[in-house]
Amino acid sequence: MENKHCILIGAPVDCGKRNRGCLMGPDAYRTAGLAEAITGLGHTATDLGNLAAAEVPETAPRNPLVYKLAENIGWTKTLSAAARNAAKEGMPIFLGGDHALSLGSVAGMAAHAADQNRPLFVLWLDAHSDFHTPDSTDSGNMHGTPVGYVTGRDGFDAFPPLPAVVPTQNICMIGLRSVDSAEHAALQGSDVTYVDMRAVDEGGIKAPLADFLARVAAANGLLHVSLDVDFLDPSIAPAVGTTVPGGATMREAHLVMELLHDSALVTSLDLVELNPFLDDRGRTASLMVDLTASLLGRRIFDRPTRSFT
Numbered sequence: 217m218e219n220k221h222c223i224l225i226g227a228p229v230d231c232g233k234r235n236r237g238c239l240m241g242p243d244a245y246r247t248a249g250l251a252e253a254i255t256g257l258g259h260t261a262t263d264l265g266n267l268a269a270a271e272v273p274e275t276a277p278r279n280p281l282v283y284k285l286a287e288n289i290g291w292t293k294t295l296s297a298a299a300r301n302a303a304k305e306g307m308p309i310f311l312g313g314d315h316a317l318s319l320g321s322v323a324g325m326a327a328h329a330a331d332q333n334r335p336l337f338v339l340w341l342d343a344h345s346d347f348h349t350p351d352s353t354d355s356g357n358m359h360g361t362p363v364g365y366v367t368g369r370d371g372f373d374a375f376p377p378l379p380a381v382v383p384t385q386n387i388c389m390i391g392l393r394s395v396d397s398a399e400h401a402a403l404q405g406s407d408v409t410y411v412d413m414r415a416v417d418e419g420g421i422k423a424p425l426a427d428f429l430a431r432v433a434a435a436n437g438l439l440h441v442s443l444d445v446d447f448l449d450p451s452i453a454p455a456v457g458t459t460v461p462g463g464a465t466m467r468e469a470h471l472v473m474e475l476l477h478d479s480a481l482v483t484s485l486d487l488v489e490l491n492p493f494l495d496d497r498g499r500t501a502s503l504m505v506d507l508t509a510s511l512l513g514r515r516i517f518d519r520p521t522r523s524f525t
Contacts, residue, residue, distance in 0.1 A: 218480075220259045220512065221306030224251065225298055226266030229291050231284040232316025232359030235457040237491035242266050242311035244492040248501040250311070253509040264302070270294045275374045281356030288358040289375055292320040296376065299324025300331075303484060309508070312488035315346060318362035318442050323378055325484050326366060329438045330380035337437045338366070338382055339428065340389040341472065342444040343460040345410065347399045350374070354396070359489070363387060369402075384408045386437070388428040390421065390472070391447040394460045413462050421468050422475065429479045441476060442486040443507065445500060453503055455495035466503075473510035482511060
């Protein structure tokens, strides 16, 4: 991967679910040394600071369970525009914030890809598929809907119209282990590639990722990676409000990032669902920074270690 200009975009989205704390995520990444890790690898970094949701009028959702609809719409508008603009200048890295931020980040990157006359592909590293719609969700939490929105599912009438839809066949989900029946049925009726943790246990994580990356390369696509803290096992990444046991190990996660670096395909990145209030002395934020460094070229022998001898 050639040297990149990384554009850090603080997205303190905390309205995609009811458990509070993700608004502290962007500053936790900064404190954990994200910019320093990027520049230490020879890349450049510009930090745009923390953005704010656009003001939109209150809208009554059809589903009364939906939580903070107007605020989620406002963030979608803000982050879609930010993604489309930043992608012209470099590699946007969205510092979340809960996963509702991807309603905007992916929509904006899809618009940018269309501007380039290239397809957008999305790698969704998550315990959940986030394939709900505002009508189908039984929690009302919008952080469970981004993939549904960007792939053009019905039910998002109140949200900004998509400049470009991401075809379901351009989505790959890895790490799934908590998918409800409505999402499962919808996924089975789609062309989404999904790899649950049993498949990872049985066959490893490299083969399905390599197959997906080959498809991206063959299509001359742009690749957006959305990394949710709960992709990781909570034993190594406790700072998330949606812990699901049985997630990716430290080495599995680093291997994914190393393979992504080798592919030279990644054009944008989400770091989402970090809740510093739930962390243990910053260990989750530091791990997410280390994974980002692996994506940007850090190798095993480059990693800082401590000697106890």
